[in-house]
Amino acid sequence: MSSVFTRRWAGRITARVLALSLALAGLAVLDRHESPAPLTAEPAAVSTTLTGVTPPPMGWASWNSFASSIDHNVVKQQTDALVSSGMAAAGYKYVNLDDGWWQGERDANGNIVVDETLWPGGMKAIADYIHSKGLKAGIYTDAGKQGCGYYFPTTRPAAPNTGMEGHYQQDLETFQRWGFDYVKIDWCGGQAEGLDQEATYKAIAAANEAATAVTGHKLVLSFCEWGSGLSWNWATGYGDLWRTSTDVIFWGQTPTTAKMLTNFDRALHPAAQHTGYYNDPDMLMTGMSGLTAAQNRLHMGLWAISGAPLLAGNNLATMSTTTRDILTNREMIAIDQDPRGLQGVKVAEDTRNLQVYGKVLAGTGKRAVLLLNRTSASASMTVRWADLGLTSATASVRNVWTGTDAGSFGTGYTTTVPAGDAVLLTVSGTEASGTTYEDTTTATTPTFGNVTAASAGTKLLDITYANGSATVRKATVKVNGQYAYIVSFPPTGSATTYRTVSVLAHLAKGANTVRFAAVSGTAAPDIDALRVQGIPGTDGTALVGAASNRCVDIEKNTITDATQAQLWDCGGGRNQTFTHTSRGELVVYGNKCLDADNNGTANGTKVIIWSCTGGTNQKWTLHSDGRLTNNLSGLCLDASNAATANGTKLVLWTCNGQNNQRWTAA
Incomplete structure (x- = not known):
């Protein structure tokens, strides 16, 4: 590794004391590797020792095979099968109850009342049974007043009052006292009531912290708002996992490869996933009727390469040996559970x-x-x-x-x-070179300026830090003007023991600023260095307007087809990085093409993103004079009304030579 800055004697002794000591000793400023007495050197601030992070959850969930028809017999049977099949030994630890466990009663104090004909001994008894097998227990609720079983009753009648709204901390304390380790929080009630996804789920995360302060037992939070609120922009560090799409299979439907691929595509948000926080493309269909062995392997390969939670949804008690062998393939599981915690x-x-x-x-x-x-x-x-x-x-x-x-x-x-x-596949080769940037200040959460990239694209950032506490510490990382993400920094053993965690970040071509900041109300780790390495297959270009000096941008990292392109300040985000393929497409997010809406050829046709089809309306030519023309119509990419402000929408228009139609690939 090369170092852009040579870190001098610092430690957390303070630079002033050090300078005085060196002056008294009559010494020049020394390289870190020298060891003058009587000072004790700070351990090397650039580490190559990885801290393993919490892997994505593995286990079994009830919904795909049983819908609302669950009770203690079903859950005990599946728990036993998880153990006897060898799945538990392979890493599947959670037994998650989904919708249907609670049919909608509260007592005078607002506490949940369960039907003990379905759950003899109550919910604590079933959690205790799951724990007795060496496993962890998960439960289900909704962010709104009514749960999904009210709006979409399946195998049981509509169940009113099964949401947690108005009882966030109360219900979370209840789940914790029952002994559950994980909670999935659905969005049917939240959607029906028009609640704000980000505000609601952050309030639930705060309630979980407050409940834990009372009970001492924290829950893993699974946010299930189906990506409707662009959860990949804000959920990291509030939820442990968050859904990025609708269900991979709806009750009563036959599993399909097409839906599997759709959910895989929609879950790819690499900057959001790291250090124990995961994009969730939904539970697995592996082993369910309708899929071949090859399709089951494909399913597992897709989820493994994306580092997704592996929550089996098949009937474990009746699965075939082939299904079991696919689910328990240890090399596949090792890819999914890799200690770096990154997404493919x-x-x-x-x-x-x-x-x-x-x-x-x-x-x-x-x-x-x-x-x-x-x-x-x-x-x-x-x-x-x-x-x-x-x-x-x-x-x-x-x-x-x-x-x-x-x-x-x-x-x-x-x-x-x-x-x-x-x-x-797995590949063992030789790492390409990277560049290391060291913090020369006394800040625990520094800003690294002039982090340079030869091209726009996704980069691997290894963050060197120390955390001498006994608990995880957190900080945010923000590249240029992009969204800030909470990063988790596990203990390193001492304040002078350095380790690394990794994130994927999207950098612009040229100079970038990477800022770390403390998370409000928490202690920050001591961040000391960044190592930045390219993943060249992700490289692309930004399209910069000559009139505005702003970039072609897809608002708020939206991935929905028909989203209109706009101008926005250039920040190097994935939503501003386009790959100009040999086929003439301009591809963003890896799977969306810049598109002339509805094959339009008239002035004012919206320029949108759409799943790549190979159509001529998705092919573009960048001319030497800066015009970017659509191959179907010959019209120019145009900032509408010659506007230059953030949010200006992009359309097609007859080429006129004006600067609002001139673009530079940067």
């Missing part, structure tokens, strides 16, 4: 719908790779080491599903992938 990102799509995803793993030069063939024909696919952030030196490849070594290969690896299927 798309690093190549040389041919439409032949997609390569790479996930940075713990260790040096370690990657997981998913070769995903979305076409209807078998195809040869290649992963290039350079796209993953590795050098072109020989790397070894292992096939996860077959459990066999493929061999060692220079520059990349090519294999055949069946139609509608994927190959899951």
